[in-house]
Amino acid sequence: MKVSIFSTCLVDLITPNVGMAMVEVLERLGCEIDFPASQVCCGQPTYNSGYLEDSKLAMKNMMLAFEHSDYVVGPSGSCIAMFHEYPKIFKGDPQWELKAVAIKEKAYEFTQFIVRVLGITDVGARLDGTATYHRSCHMTRLLCERETPFLLLEQVKGLQLEPLKNSDNCCGFGGTFSVKMPEISGQMVDEKCGCVVETGADILISSDMGCLLNIGGRLSRKGEPVKIMHIAEVLNHSHAAVARGGNQT
Incomplete structure (x- = not known):
């Protein structure tokens, strides 16, 4: 199973050990991992501060970064939840609405992916x-x-x-x-x-x-x-x- 890692800003910049742990667990569970280098922030900080149009630039970048991914897995329920907001934000947009729905449907928080997609509750820890x-x-x-x-x-x-x-x-x-x-x-x-x-x-x-x-x-x-x-x-x-x-x- 091919999985693209969404590292999130905090893990990428402050706690990379969390990202490495996530990758190691998923690889042991049989996942083939990749990391789209063009990913950046999901847009949540600026979106929650009311800067909708500025946030859309980051969101569009993320949709393109993961456009060809089978699954997108991240170590943050908060950031993955932001992906789930994309269809509402881009509703009616002929270029981006379908991409927004697509990323929502394949994006999972780390534990959610292990249990609900892989069907595993014991990883041997x-x-x-x-x-x-x-x-x-x-x-x-x-x-x-x-x-x-x-x-x-x-x-x-x-x-x-x-x-x-x-x-x-x-x-x-x-x-x-x-x-x-x-x-x-x-x-x-x-x-x-x-x-x-x-x-x-x-x-x-x-x-x-x-x-x-x-x-x-x-x-x-x-x-x-x-x-x-x-x-x-x-x-x-x-x-x-x-x-x-x-x-x-």
Whole structure:
């Protein structure tokens, strides 16, 4: 099965290890991977800020970049959800509407693709520790995916998953929201950090790096020793340890 990787801005520029983990997992599951070099941002930051016409330039580039891909898989429910908005944005456009529908139909968030397309819930991962999982707003509410991360995490050997209080609450990141409304954003992330610490978990897992960087940064400033991990890193963990010559722990 041929899969094109959509790296997303944060993974491409800040956490490339997440992209590498995603590729390694998918390759072990039998996928043939490619990476269209012309991809850029999906257009979400400017679109959410009200710059529709400027955002369309980035969106058109993405539709062309993945035009010949069988599947498009990304490590962010938020960015994949943006692809799902394209048909509404380009509705009635004779040149771009069909391309917008096409990219929506073949675009999947990483865990969603593994479970709903490949039909796999156990990828053979192992991670000893206690963790909790943060649901990102866009993946839950816009992409409407609430199950696949948990179906995969339940099969990770050695991992004890603790429920997160107020798990549906936003962490306060929201892209430009955290910049435009810093006081409100700060209160929201403080509440989220309190809920994370309350679980007693030593690992915080999520499927969106924006949320993880926001919560992880605040936890660090508070002196809380909670490690953040993208779910791709978790699902790749035992195999990554073997590749480095380490222990499968």
